[in-house]
Amino acid sequence: MRNFQKKAIMAVMASALLLPFDGANAASLVNVESTQTDAFPGTIRVKSDGTVKIDIQSAEEYEDAIFSLLVLNERGKEAKRRTIDEDDEEFDLKSLNLDAGEYDIVLEMELNGETVRSASAEWSVKKEYDQDEPPGSIEVEEEGTIWVNVEQNRSDRGEGSFYVVVISERSDKVVRRVPIAPQDIRFAASSLQLSPGTYEVYLEWAKDKEVLRSNRKTWEIEEQVSISLPRGEDFPGTIAIEEDGRISLTLEREQIPATALSYLVVLDLNKKEVKRIKLDPLRPEVSKRDLALGTGGYQLVLELIDQVSAQASQSLPTFYPVNQSDSPVIFLNGQLQSYPQAPVLIKGKTFVPLRSIFEALGAEVTWNSANKSVRAKKGGTVVDITIGSPIAFVNGQKLTLEEPPQLYQGKVTMVPLRFVSEALGAKVDWEPYSKAVTIRQ
Secondary structure (H helix, E strand, O other): OOOOOOEEEEEEOOOOOOOOOOOOOEEEEOOEEOOOOOOOOEEEEEOOOOOEEEEEEOOHHHOOOEEEEEEEOOOOOEEEEEEOOOOOOOOOHHHHOOOOEEEEEEEEEEEOOEEEEOOOEEEEEEEEOOOOOOOEEEEEOOOOOEEEEEOOOOOOOOOOEEEEEEEEOOOOOEEEEEEEOOOOOEEOHHHHOOOOEEEEEEEEEEEOOEEEEOOOEEEEEOOOOOOOOOOEOOOOEEEEEOOOOOEEEEEOHHHOOOOEEEEEEEEOOOOOEEEEEEEEOOEOOOOHHHHOOOOEEEEEEEEEEEOOOOOEEEEOOEEEEEOOOOOOEEEEOOEEOOOOOOOEEEOOEEEEEHHHHHHHOOOEEEEEOOOOEEEEEEOOEEEEEEOOOOEEEEOOEEEEOOOOOEEEOOOEEEEEHHHHHHHOOOEEEEEOOOOEEEEEO
């Protein structure tokens, strides 16, 4: 047995943390330094580059000791053993040919028939596949934006997590490993907070002990110049509410910077954000189920956010009434109305409480109990109607109603909503998909 100097150091060299795809198992190492036990005369440490360093105290009493490096599997069983001697100062971890799994590395000393072990350091081996089986691909555009194509239907892959991994060309180290969802298809340098420079980027999929990576692509990040986003009437997109309630969205992609993210934003009447949905600029789609909104009036806007300059722009708002009840609802200037008697449909016409609707529209109401007539005044407009009569007068002009005002259930005077509103200068629309009446003054 050799005499130990002040320290006996064995370096077990491993391949780089990011191994090429050669179909072999690759080791992902954790930088852990063990603490010395009371009995063991040294420490063991696994560095992030794969080097295993062992420091053994020099002492005459250990001259006859036999030292071994042990690799223990997850069940604590011995997987590999290497005796430390002058010829074993370094070796490649891949030469161990271990299966994927978690391992503990310990140093063992045998002396005078007694055995003692050091504290352990962790080592993780993850299985990798050939490059011809990537989980997707990454493309780098001329302006520096990267596009991620995730293959979501690979039957051999199952569930797992996706990451965009960025390596600095200068240091050859991983500088970003960002978890992504399959719909996150576009990235700019600012979104990853990367400085100008040259990088390599690839897509990674991981599940349990398995890792799969796409080919690396070179990513040049240059100094970015801020841009101006169109807004309002010039916004490159539209929102339309179809007759069946579907929300139809368009985005003019050729007018949208590649570094901009697209969203549909839902606002309440106080312009407070209620919901935000990220859109695919190639197929901007959203459903009522995605929105999951309660009864009320909302504003829908399209929004662009430039990841480089952090500028934001929005389209003009589109009013979107939602009714989750079985009865008709009324929105006056976007505000959901609440009356003592809910609106009712009579022969296909929406009727509302007389006094409630006139006062909501800002009219002064006078009731004549003798002939059961009502006069409503607003500005220079005077409206006269009589309960049970189809004849009405607007500024003295005689009109015939399709359905007369009537006493509903013997207690509430109800009037036809459209006639009353339009007579006082308001615009009325019926939204059949939500059974909602919208009134705008």
